[in-house]
Amino acid sequence: xxxxxxxxxxxxRLLASKEIAIACGPGGVGKTTVAAAAxxxxxxxxxxxxxxxxxxxxxxxxxxxxxxxxxxxEYRVPPELFKEAGITPRGExxxxxxxxxxxxxxxxxxxxxxxxxRREILENPLYRNISSRFVQSHDYIAMERLFEIHxxxxxxxxxxxxxxxxxxxxxLDAPQRMAEFFSSRLLRWLTAPARSRMITLASRPFQQVAExxxxxxxxxxxxxxxxxxxxxxxxxxxxxEAVVRLLGERxxxxxxxxxLESLPLSEAEAFSEELSRRDxxxxxxxxxxxxxxxxxxxxxLATARALExxxxxxxxxxxxxxxxxxxxxxxxxxxxxxxxxxxxREAEQRAELAQAPEVVTTAxxxxxxxxxxxxxxxxxxxxxx
Amino acid sequence: xxxxxxxxxxxxxxxLLFVTGKGGVGKTTIAAALxxLGAQQGKRVLACDIDATGGLGAMFEAGPIGFVxxxxxxxxxxxxxxxxxxxxxxxxxxxxxPLVGWIGPLAKTFDFVATAAPGVREILTVGKLCYEVxxxxxxxxxxxxxxxxxxxxxxxAPQAINDLVKVGQIRSQTDWMIELLSDPARTGxxxxxxxxxxxxxxxxxxxxxxxxxxxxxxxxxxxxxxxPELFSTREEEVFEALRSPAVAxxxxxxxxxxxxxxxxxxxxxxxxxxxxxxxxxxxHEQLEASVPLLLVPYLFTRVGGLRSTRQVAxxxxxxxxx
Numbered sequence: 060x061x062x063x064x065x066x067x068x069x070x071x072r073l074l075a076s077k078e079i080a081i082a083c084g085p086g087g088v089g090k091t092t093v094a095a096a097a098x099x100x101x102x103x104x105x106x107x108x109x110x111x112x113x114x115x116x117x118x119x120x121x122x123x124x125x126x127x128x129x130x131x132x133e134y135r136v137p138p139e140l141f142k143e144a145g146i147t148p149r150g151e152x153x154x155x156x157x158x159x160x161x162x163x164x165x166x167x168x169x170x171x172x173x174x175x176x177r178r179e180i181l182e183n184p185l186y187r188n189i190s191s192r193f194v195q196s197h198d199y200i201a202m203e204r205l206f207e208i209h210x211x212x213x214x215x216x217x218x219x220x221x222x223x224x225x226x227x228x229x230x231l232d233a234p235q236r237m238a239e240f241f242s243s244r245l246l247r248w249l250t251a252p253a254r255s256r257m258i259t260l261a262s263r264p265f266q267q268v269a270e271x272x273x274x275x276x277x278x279x280x281x282x283x284x285x286x287x288x289x290x291x292x293x294x295x296x297x298x299x300e301a302v303v304r305l306l307g308e309r310x311x312x313x314x315x316x317x318x319l320e321s322l323p324l325s326e327a328e329a330f331s332e333e334l335s336r337r338d339x340x341x342x343x344x345x346x347x348x349x350x351x352x353x354x355x356x357x358x359x360l361a362t363a364r365a366l367e368x369x370x371x372x373x374x375x376x377x378x379x380x381x382x383x384x385x386x387x388x389x390x391x392x393x394x395x396x397x398x399x400x401x402x403x404r405e406a407e408q409r410a411e412l413a414q415a416p417e418v419v420t421t422a423x424x425x426x427x428x429x430x431x432x433x434x435x436x437x438x439x440x441x442x443x444x
Numbered sequence: 445x446x447x448x449x450x451x452x453x454x455x456x457x458x459x460l461l462f463v464t465g466k467g468g469v470g471k472t473t474i475a476a477a478l479x480x481l482g483a484q485q486g487k488r489v490l491a492c493d494i495d496a497t498g499g500l501g502a503m504f505e506a507g508p509i510g511f512v513x514x515x516x517x518x519x520x521x522x523x524x525x526x527x528x529x530x531x532x533x534x535x536x537x538x539x540x541x542p543l544v545g546w547i548g549p550l551a552k553t554f555d556f557v558a559t560a561a562p563g564v565r566e567i568l569t570v571g572k573l574c575y576e577v578x579x580x581x582x583x584x585x586x587x588x589x590x591x592x593x594x595x596x597x598x599x600x601a602p603q604a605i606n607d608l609v610k611v612g613q614i615r616s617q618t619d620w621m622i623e624l625l626s627d628p629a630r631t632g633x634x635x636x637x638x639x640x641x642x643x644x645x646x647x648x649x650x651x652x653x654x655x656x657x658x659x660x661x662x663x664x665x666x667x668x669x670x671x672p673e674l675f676s677t678r679e680e681e682v683f684e685a686l687r688s689p690a691v692a693x694x695x696x697x698x699x700x701x702x703x704x705x706x707x708x709x710x711x712x713x714x715x716x717x718x719x720x721x722x723x724x725x726x727x728h729e730q731l732e733a734s735v736p737l738l739l740v741p742y743l744f745t746r747v748g749g750l751r752s753t754r755q756v757a758x759x760x761x762x763x764x765x766x
Binding site for chain 1: 466468469499591608640641643645674675678679682683685686691694695696698699700701703705706707708712713716719745747748
């Protein structure tokens with residue numbers, strides 16, 4: 060945790076030494092925007108090829124970059140956009156958005172032992188359901204895609220924007236869970252030949268109940284699906300283990316993004332604790348949308364209070380119509396007092412941050428939504444050094 | 445913004461309300477406030493924390509909440525969703541078979557099944573909610589549902605199962621669940637948003653997805669944390685004049701303290717409000733006219749706990765003319 064002598068720890072330095080940065084944290088704190096801003100800054104200042112991978116199905120990344128849309132394939136942010144922003148980046152910025160369905164199909168393509176099995180899996184009704192509707196599968200595919208892209212060696216830095224998850228680091232467990240599922244007794248049992256399964260005394264009640272509840276056809280579908288799926292076991296398990304390893308390596312770091320509101324912050328703290336419990340590298344905490352420091356200035360607060368009390372008198376002194384000006388002055392004062400309360404609460408929250416990593420960086424609240432590269436870079440500047 | 449909300453007085457005559465929305469918009473607070481209001485209308489309300497994060501209980505200053513509903517306020521009970529417990533309950537109620545022997549291993553393997561089989565968690569969640577409605581243990585069930593995308597999966601789960609399972613006991617049960625979820629008089633979805641670009645965009649997408657992919661109806665949209673409007677147009681001109689260096693300087697002299705940061709804060713507040721107002725307008729324009737917008741003001745004073753539940757409930761009551 061000790062900074063090198065002479066150089067202050069910063070996001071700049073952190074990202075210069077990493078290959079993968081995973082932005083995680085509670086929903087609604089601007090995670091996607093922060094991930095994109097960090098990637099854009101790295102592309103500008105460090106050079107090389109930088110990819111921001113969003114796993115959020117909403118179009119936030121495209122919106123933040125001011126692009127019409129980003130798909131499953133990696134897309135280079137046009138250099139002209141940087142030029143328009145008056146910047147000559149040292150490197151390239153790329154972006155991609157995860158498509159769960161396409162991700163699953165690609166996996167099947169890769170791991171299916173033969174074309175027939177591949178086709179049967181892709182056409183199985185259960186598979187189609189898993190790949191498109193089933194939410195948890197998103198997490199698995201996200202990590203899988205990250206691994207896939209990283210292993211191409213096409214990028215110097217990959218910044219990942221993780222799915223909004225209330226359950227801390229669900230996505231980190233996804234590869235492991237998948238591996239466990241494949242080696243579970245249940246799967247072996249489900250995929251055992253029907254006859255040998257039926258004669259197992261212990262399983263008979265299960266079979267009977269399952270048939271009553273689900274119907275025979277569905278059970279047959281399930282069985283077929285799992286038999287097919289199991290043919291991909293070796294590939295899946297090996298892959299899942301590799302993903303878990305990669306996440307734990309030194310070249311991977313995690314950025315916890317939060318606002319200073321109490322609820323998101325306590326979730327962010329849970330993320331940080333979870334990371335340290337798993338021995339993963341918490342590189343930085345990015346506190347987004349913080350109120351400006353002048354709101355916490357006690358002198359300014361005293362002035363606001365005086366203004367609230369003496370609005371009529373001040374209005375009269377200004378040689379304006381006090382009946383018009385005084386209410387405005389009072390509104391101004393009250394507004395300051397209100398926001399000052401929130402700003403002080405934020406400061407308190409920040410001071411209480413339990414596990415502060417080396418880099419804690421704050422981005423101010425922006426008065427307008429960020430919907431262009433210049434906006435993104437302006438945000439990036441605030442968190443970079 | 446101040447278009448009169450045409451809220452049917454029947455919001456609390458529903459039996460099942462799904463409160464959803466993007467993370468960070470204050471969905472749990474709204475769910476708690478709606479439960480509180482329902483109880484004030486004389487309903488026996490069950491609020492269900494589907495993410496099981498404990499947030500909903502905290503809104504009533506309650507201790508740890510489990511699968512079995514516990515009373516947290518007059519007329520309000522809270523439970524925390526647990527899909528495994530839901531499965532056990534389902535089996536106990538529906539299959540009068542001795543469960544010993546395989547319920548044990550079932551628990552161990554449940555996670556694996558739920559990881560792999562489609563919609564298992566979703567159907568157990570939505571199934572439990574529908575069950576509570578059918579059994580009439582409560583008049584109203586308010587679900588603090590998961591973030592936007594997931595709720596579509598939950599609402600669509602019975603239909604998804606129906607597509608896969610053609611016969612059997614499950615099939616007949618998903619049939620009545622679909623019937624309940626499709627009845628706009630009994631089931632409603634309430635997306636929560638804030639007046640910000642992304643939450644509004646997501647809310648619009650969500651209402652579209654609900655219409656397209658599920659048979660459920662959106663009965664209201666709650667806009668949370670709406671900043672107050674500081675000035676009228678005329679007052680804004682006065683404010684602009686006050687910000688000129690000369691005028692600001694004389695105010696500072698009059699008060700004996702630098703007024704610039706105070707004026708700057710008001711400018712920030714005006715701009716933040718204005719950015720939100722355009723998103724609010726967009727929501728208003730693109731949302732179906734029949735869906736009422738309920739505005740809840742930003743609370744400067746408190747975040748979380750029973751006090752803010754009460755404040756939000758009272759703001760909602762104003763919007764609903766209760």
